[in-house]
Every structure is written in C-alpha cells, then in structure tokens.
Amino acid sequence: MHGGKVKRGYTRPLDLKNGHIEMNHGSGGRAMTQLIDQLFLAAFDNDFLRQRNDQACFSCTSGRMVIATDSHVITPLFFPGGNIGSLSVHGTINDVVMSGARPHYLAASFILEEGFPLADLKRIVDAMAQAAQAAGVPIITGDTKVVERGSGDGVFITTTGIGMVPEGIHISGENAKSGDKILLSGTMGDHGIAVMSLRENLSFHTHIESDSASLHDLVATMIAAVPDIHVLRDPTRGGVATALNEIAHQSAVGMMLYEKKLPIHQQVSAACEFLGLDPLYVANEGKLIALCAPDDADQLLTAMRLHPLGNQAAIIGEVIEDSHCFVQMETRFGGKRVVDWLSGEQLPRIC
C-alpha cells in the first residue's frame, strides 16, 4: 500500500505468516471476529459455522446418542505423523466410535497462549480441518479464549463429539465375558515413542510416526462383520495395559495375554528397551482393542486385517474368570506375570 489509494472498506487481514496471538484475539472484539473468520471459519467452513451463532442447531433421528469430550495437551505440539490439531479430531472421534456409534459432529474449544505464532496455529487448524473432512465429521461450533503469556503451553484444544449408535449394537466396557477373545488392531506404542523421540531431554532418531488416525471406518467394518462385539476401547494414555485393566474392572473378569502375540514395531521395541519402558504402557492414538465371543474371533480378525488400519491386527489374549480382576501375561520366556495398572509415570532404570 505504498502511497497508493486504499480501497474502501479494506481492513488489513490477519498476518498468518508472521503474526502472533494477542490478548485482544480473545476479548470479544473485532480482532476476535477476524481470527474466527479468517482462520477458523475459513478452515472448518460449513453451513452451521457460517450462521455465526454461539451454538449449532441440528436435527437428529431417534435412537441412542453418544457424546464424548477430550482435552488435548501435548508437548511437542508437532510430531511425526500429526500435530495437536489432527490428534484432537482423531481422539474424540475414536472415543465416540468405541461405543459402536457413527460420529456426526464435533465441537472445538481453543485455549491460546498470548504470543503463540499465528502460522503455527494455522498449521494446527488446517490439520484439524483436514482430519475432520477426511472423517466426514464437521466441526460445527467452537470457542476461543486467550490466556496471558506463561499461563498456557501454546495451545490447548478440547473437542466434543456426537454420534448415533446403530440399532441392535450394545458395546460397553462392562460386557466382557469369560472366554472372550481379545483383539488388538495393530502395533503398540507408535504414538508415544514418536512423541517421546522429540522431547528435549531424550531426543533420539527414529522413523516411527504417530499412529494418530480416526477409527470410525474400521469400527464400521468390524460391526458389519460381527455385530455382537462385546467391548471396544482405544488404548491411548497408559497404553494397552491400562485399557485392559479398566475393562477387567468394569466387567469383573480377569485376562490372560500372550506376550508372543503382541504386535510391535521393532523400532518401538528398541526405543522402549533403551529408555527402560514397557511398550504395553506406551500411548496409541490409532489403535483399538476389541473383545468378542470366541466363535466370532476369527471372522472379526479377518475383517480387521482387510482394513488398512487393522492389517496387523492380532488375537492377543482371552478373558478368564478372576475375582481379583488381574490382567496376567504368559511371557515369551515361559513364566507368568501380572500386567498391572500403571502407577505414576514410567521411568527408566537407574542402575
């Protein structure tokens, strides 16, 4: 605009290349509207958002509805295989679909730290938009708050998802029965190790990428093959071990795993080895655990393996009667051990 005439009605657009989040981006004024219009609306664009209401109004069919919410805080924000944006979409969709539901809509709430680069925020928002579009689940309402520098860790994102459960499907953590087979959709620990490899005090080189993915299509395929799936769970924080302990307690059963059958990438296994971690406790963001009757297990496994997100699926164990609700494992070595709840963080060995 060097000396030339400024067009009527021109307002300087958001500087998405070099700009930063400022306090007024959260104060409800013009700056906030500009941020919403030029960043969020532009990326998530849909009829609901275009109405610019504080809520989204939609009609629904009769039946069972599912709602799930998930807050996402992660360091670092960007990691091999995704970023906090894609993660916040995948994570919540997965929580919804573990009930057997089809996901319909998402809501997203952002807490932004003053000084956060707009270029980074755009990368995050674009990844969210892409993930939501790929899953066919629009983000239809949202909120933005800005906190002072030092009060946040760049970006926190909370997403809420809504879905509908098809008729006749009753999947719940309390449905595990003695004799059920336990299936895992793929390799353990990819997300956790990908993120850990970038942490300041650990940094090591690995080609492992986060497995962050939306599992709605895999679940739909599985339900089509075996409608009577008893339990579905995505083993995120705390890994496969924690998810199985939760299910064992919900259903008041025990479990026996076979270490030999656990799918794991060699690189993840190696990273866990030198960090002193147990991959059973390392986080996943694109895997699921399924429990079904023994007679259905082979059919379910075949259906999972035919899907790109389940091609390394395996039957990893079975449900047993146990009033103590222990998850046990037959080790590759030939002994048995408890696979306990995680207590605190996993820490490397000192000596």
Added chain:
Amino acid sequence: MKYIDEFRDGDLAQKIAANIAVEVNQRRSYHLMEFCGGHTHAISRYGIVDLLPDNVRMIHGPGCPVCVLPVGRIEYAIQLAQIPHLILCSYGDMLRIPTANGTSLQKIKAQGADVRIVYSCADAVSIAQRNPERPVVFLAIGFETTTPPTAVAIKQAHALGLTNFSIFCNHVLTPSAISHILQSPEVRQLGLMSLDGFIGPAHVSTVIGSQPYEYFAEEFQKPVVIAGFEPLDVMQAILMLIRQLNEGRAEVENEFTRAVLPEGNIKAQLLVAEVFELRRTFEWRGLGLVPYSALKIKSCYADFDAEQRFQIPMTSIADNKACECGAILRGVKQPQDCKIFGTVCTPENPIGSCMVSSEGACAAYYSYGRFRDAYPATKVS
C-alpha cells in the same frame, strides 16, 4: 531385536529349566540372593520363579539405589530444594519417596519448589549452564554404575568454570553392602537366614570387574556368579550356582562375559578415584551405618559438593515402624511378610522405598507377582 531377543528365548529357557530340575539335589534347598534390583526386576517381569523347582529360593538383595537411601538424606534433598531459586535435578524415582512426615520431592514440587527430572547427570550440567544466576544441584545416587557419569559431570562443570553447579553425593559401594550382609548376625550366628550364594551385579561389574567378589567366595565360602540383566542370564547363573553348590565349590564365575572383564573398566575407575574418596561411614536404609561403604567428593572439587556448599545439618531419621523395608533389603523378609504390603503401602501411596522404584523388591512383587498369593495353586514347579 538383535542382541536382546537371543537372551529372552523361551525355548532356551525351558532347556535351562530342565537342566536345573535334573541337577538340583532334592534333599537340600538353595537360597540364592540376587544382589541387584535389575535382577529382581527381570525375575519378576519374565516370571522366572515359575521355571524354578520349589527348593530353589530367590532372595532379593539391597541393590536398588533408590531403596537403600535413608530417609534422612531424602529429607536433606527436600531442604536443598526449598532454598530460594535453587533448581534440584533428580532421577525420576527419587521424587516419590516419602519422608517421615509424609512429604516428598514430588509434593514440594507441586508446592512450587523447582525440582526437575533428568535422565542423566549431563542434563543437570546443561541446566546449570542455561541458568547461570541460579544454584543447580544434582541429587546423585547409585552404585558403581552411576558414579563415573557423576565424576564426568563434575569434571565438565569444572572445565566450564560453572560456579552455580553442585552435587549432593549419595554414591554407594556394592562390595561393602555384600560384606555387611554376610557379616550380619542373621546370616552369621543366628541362622535366621540361609544364604548359599550370590548372583553378582551386571552393570556394576562392568565397572569394578569380577575381582572384588573373590573375597566373598574365599572368606565366606559363598559362590558368586556375575550375570547380565536378561532373563536367560539369570537362569544360567542360577544353574551355575547350583552346580557350584552341588560340587562344594565357592568361586567367582562370570556368566556376563560379553560385558565384564576381571579387572573391570580401568578408565572409569581412575576417573572415580580422581574425583571421589571413601566416606568413613554411611547410613543405608535397612543396613544401618556401614563403614567405608560410600563415596564423597574430594576436597579439590569441594566447590561442587552441595553438602559443603550449603552446610545443612544431616539428621538420621527412623523408618516408618510398620515398614519392613529394612528387613526386606537385608533379605531376611519377603515383601509379602510385611503387614502393610499391598494394603497401606502400594505403588500409588508408597510408605517404604522398596515400593517406589521398579527395581525395589516390593514394587516388582506388587506389579508382577501378586497373582501368586491370590492363586498359589497356579505356581508351576
């Protein structure tokens, strides 16, 4: 995984187990102490007990660096961390150990103290470099394995001219602890505890070598087999100990030849000797005061010694009365002999240090072996 899977092979384990079963003398029992927490962890994690005959009993030793640190020294670290502006760097396990009044480094961290988990002593040096205006203390613990890295950090800080970095030194010595156990009244006179042989340390021995154990074999007539931390190493060491005992031998044998030399790592030993000297005595949890069992920083490096720099008086604090960590660390009791094991004392709310570290006998037993108490019949022998 190359060089790892070979040492976790289930078929080989069954073969060794079969040999053990054939070679044990049914008319006697074998009480073998694995000194290191690393071995305790491997035994629990891979279910090695399931592969042993009933008359082969494993006794867990005191080789868990977190476990043997007495409450008084944890309290000292807490007082250090409360000095204004001070950054205390520590290995993660230390944060959860409770003191007499229930506080811990983790709790004072939540209240605002700057306590940081580091993965190595070198990380603490770089934190000191980045915060030149703040005192930075590294809480150094461990046996001979972690001592050389601490020596390197001190030399590095010295070379960098860092004036804000110091070490709270709690390094302890393995041979002194083994001597102390062998000389304890429970083992020597009272016959409270049978102890037939030792599985010698893996990583510690890479530094000190196999020679320091010759004394135990000769003086106390106890065989020692140095073994790696992989489960097959442990199985093989058990077999070697059983053979020695059957043949009436008491020798130092090295199963961990891929890493341990008789003389150890001379370079590391020289480095340690340059920076550290023996303490006249040192308090261990469970073992009490053990003469010449720990190291302190030499006077020429006194500037890097947190005890000399901050001059906080050291106090001895008794363990919680209900806690049996002391007896467990001496091998006199098993975790499940403790009244508060698994009830009041759990990994979430540890009362004693053995429940804190994954190398501690109580934590290993609680996390991996609880089903044996619940279903004793499931034991395969």
